[in-house]
Amino acid sequence: QVQLVESGGGLVQAGGSLRLSCAASGRTFSNYALAWFRQAPGNEREFVAAISWSGGGTRAADSVPGRFTISRDNAKNTVYLQMNSLKPEDTAVYYCAAEEYSGSYFYTSPYEYDYWGQGTQVTVSS
DSSP: OOEEEEEOOEEEETTOOEEEEEEEESSOGGGEEEEEEEEOTTSOOEEEEEEOTTSSOEEEOTTSTTTEEEEEETTTTEEEEEEOSOOGGGOEEEEEEEEEOOSSOOOOSGGGOOEEOOOEEEEEEO
């Protein structure tokens, strides 16, 4: 198993930036494809971005084009989500997820991921 711990959430004004981190432990980090999801109250968990096991490929949701960037540092067992030009509608709990997968396809459904962090709250004020 792999354990995931998110950090970096908080309160930010619209137009601001935050960088979320997700530290992993337990298994070989580079065996896992990783993703960020978010969930606002009353909404389903929504895909934000994914990154391949090597970090060589990424995919972002259509709702965050050019504003959010996912990256990973396999030497530090950490995945990041850089969020720029934040909007109030970005307010949600953000979750890190992992799936043991070394292919090139990017899974966007939360049901494809076996491991989850506890989430970190991001609040964007207008």
